[in-house]
Amino acid sequence: MGGHPFLRDGVDFGDVLLVLGIVLISFVLCLIATMLMVWFERKVVSRLQNRIGPNIAGPFGLFQTLADGIKLFFKEDLIPERADRKVFQLAPYLSLIPAFLTFTLVPIAGDFSNVSESGTAGSSTIFGREFLWQGADIPSGILFFLAMSSLGIYGIMLAGWSSGSKYPLLGSVRASAQAISYEAALGLSIAAVILVSGALSTNEIVQAQSGSLRQLNIVATGFVPFIVFLLAGTAELNRPPFDLVEAEQEIVGGYHTEYSSIRFALFFLAEFMNTVTMGGLIVTLFLGGPAPLFDFPFIDIMPTLGWFGGFVLFFGKLLIFLFIFVWFRATLPRLRYDQLMDLGWKALIPVSLLWLIVLGGIRIAQNGDLNIFDSTNANVALVLVASLVLGAVGWALLRAAMDTARDERLKEAGLHLTPVPAPAAQNAHAVSSTEGAGH
Template identity: 40%
Template sequence: MFSFYDISNSIHQWLSSQMGSTAVMLIEMAIVGVLAISLFAFLGLLLVYMERKVAAFMQLRLGPNRVGWKGTLQTLADTIKLLFKEGFSPDASDKFLFNFAPILVIVVAMLLLAPIPFAKGFQIYDINIGVFYISAVSSIGVIGILMAGWSSNNKYSLLGAMRSGAQIVSYELSAGLSLVVIVAFSGSMSLTQIVQSQADGWWIFKGHIPAMIAFVIFIIAGTAELNRAPFDFAEAESELTAGFHTEYTGMRFAMFFLAEYINMFIMAAVGATLFLGGWMPLHFGNLSGFNHIMDFIPHIVWFMGKTFFLIFVLMWFRWTFPRLRIDQLLTLEWKYLMPISLFNLLLVALVVIKGWHF
C-alpha cells in the first residue's frame, strides 16, 4: 500500500548508495528544509482560506469567491499584495529587535514542526523527548512577541506584548500538565511511541475521564497559547487596535500572521497525536474486520483529518465567543484550570498504577 515510509526510505537508500553519509545527511537536510518551507507556505495559504470560509459560513456570508475557483487563489493574491507593501518601521523603534521579532516567531513555529509524525515513519526528527521538546520550544515564541511589542515604541503594542507574556507563561502550565497526562498513560515522551501506544484505541477513549479532562484543558490552554479568540489579548482588536503588531506592515506583518496559523496547525497536530491517535486509524479492541477496513485509509489522511477537525474547532471558538478580560483570563488559569490539571494528574497516576485504563 501507498506509504510515506517506503518513499522516504527508498530515497535514503538510493542516496546512501551514491555518496558518503555526511553528504547524504546534508542533502536530506536540504530536501527536508525545502519540504518544510513549502508545507509552511501551503499551510499558511490553506488555513487563511479555510478560516475565511469557516467565518463566512458562520456569519451568513459567502467569503472569498472572486479570485480563482471559489476564491481559492485569494490568499495567494493577498500574499503578493503583502510582498509589495512598504516595510514601514516607526522612527523611534529599536530597529534590530523590530526586524528580528517576526523572524524569531516564525523560526520557532518552524522548529515545532520537527517532531510531528505526519504518517508512519514520516517525521523530520524522531526525538525521544518529543513532548518535552514541543512544550520547551513553543514557549520561545512569546519572546518574539515581547520583542515586537517593546521595540515598536508604541503603548498599544507594549500593552499587547505584556498581556501576551502574562497569558502564555500562565497557560503553558496547564497545557504542559495536560500533555503529562498522556505521557503518564503511554509511558513515553517520544511522539512516535505515543502514537504506537494508541494502536488499540485512542487515548481519549482508553484514558477514561482523566484523558477527557486533559483534552478539554489542552484545547482551552492551547487556544490561549495561540493568542486566538476568545483569548486574543495580545491583539485585542477592539481594545488595542492590533496589539503587538500594530506597527508592523507588509511582509513582517505577514510573518506574524503566518506564524499564528502554523502554530495553530501544530497545536492541532499535537492534540491529534496525543489524544486522537495521530496517524493511527480508528481501531477498536477486537473488531478485526472493522479495524482492517479502517487500515485502508492512508495514515496521512487520518492525521490530516484529525488535525483539521481540531483546527475547525478552534475556528469555531473564534467566531462564536466574545473575548475575556485579562484579569478573568488569569483567574481562569490560576484558580480553575491549574488546580484541575494538578488534581487530574493525581488521578492519572492512580489510574496508571492500578492499570484501570484499557
C-alpha cells in the same frame, strides 16, 4: 527504540540529502497548509456569519491568501522612528522560526500497525533508507514543543516592546502574562499524556495509542487533560476567545500595530502556522495521529493503504480541530482580563494538577506497588476515593483562600461584605467585578 533510523549505521551523503529533502518538503507543506488554513478560516467564519467570504481569486477564492501575501511583499516596509531597530527587525523571525520548528514534531502520515525490522513504527523506506513521516523525531520530543512555544512568546513580547509605542507594549505585556499563566496548564496536561504513554517522542506517543479505542490518550487519560489542553492551547495561540493580545477594539492591533509589509506577513504566517501545528499536536497527543481510532472490524485495511491511509486519517482528524478553532472564534466573545486569569489559575491549573495525581495514583495501584487490598481493582478504587477527598480538601482550601483575599480587598477599599445595606450593595458589586485587575 534505538534512536533515529538515520543514525543507526553511520551518516553518509545520501542521509544528508534525504534529511535536506524532508526539511524542504515539510517547510513547503507547512506553508501550503498555512495558506489553506487562512482560506479555510475566512470561508468558515463567513459562512457562520451569513456571508460568502473570498470567492473571486481562483476556484472558491483559494488564491485570495496568495494574492494578499504578494500584496504584503510589495508594501512599504516601515520602521517607526522611536523603535528599537534591531529588536524590531528580529522579532518576526523569533515568532516564525519556533512556529515552523514545532511543525517538524508532528507525524503526518505512516502506517503505525506495521513495526519495521529496526523496531520503528510508522516508518517508510525510500532508496533503501528508512525515514519517518515527520520533520524530525526528536528524543524527548514533546518537551521540544514546550520549549518552542515558550520561545515563540519572545517574538510577540519583543515586537510590542521594540515598537516604541503604547498599544503594542500593552499587547506584549498581556501576551507574556497570558503565556506564563497558560503554559503551566499546558505542561501539566502533556505530563498526563507522557505518564499514560510512557514516552516522550511523538512517534512513540502515536505508537502507544495505535490499536484500540481504549489506548487512545483521549480515553486513556480520561478526557480531562484533553479539554485542558484544548483550552490552554487556544490561549497559547492567542486565538479568540483568548485574543486579548491583539484585541483591536482596545489596543488597535496589539503587538503588531506598528508592523507593515513583509514583517507583518511573517507574524500573520506564524500565527496560522501555530494554529495548524497546535491542531496537529492535539491529534498526535490525544487521538493517535495517523493511527486509526479503532481496529476496523472486518477488513484489515491499513497495511494495504500503507502511509497514505495514515495521512488521510491524520488529515481528517486535523480538520476537525481546525474547524473547532474557527468555530470558537465565530461564536465566543472575548474574555475579560480577570476572566482569563481566573480560568487559567483557578480552574485549569488546579484541575490538571489533581488529574495528574489521580493518573499517577491509578498507575501505581495497577502496577501492584500499592498492596493495601488483595485485588487490583480495590486498590484502584482506594486511590480514586483518596484523590476525591484530596481534591475536595484542595478545592475547599482554594475557595477559602479566594474568599479571604476578596474580603481583604473589600476591606482595603473601605467596604464590608456583611451586612450589606442596599446602596452599598451596588458598590460592593462594582468592586468585586473588577477584582481581577490587581492580579
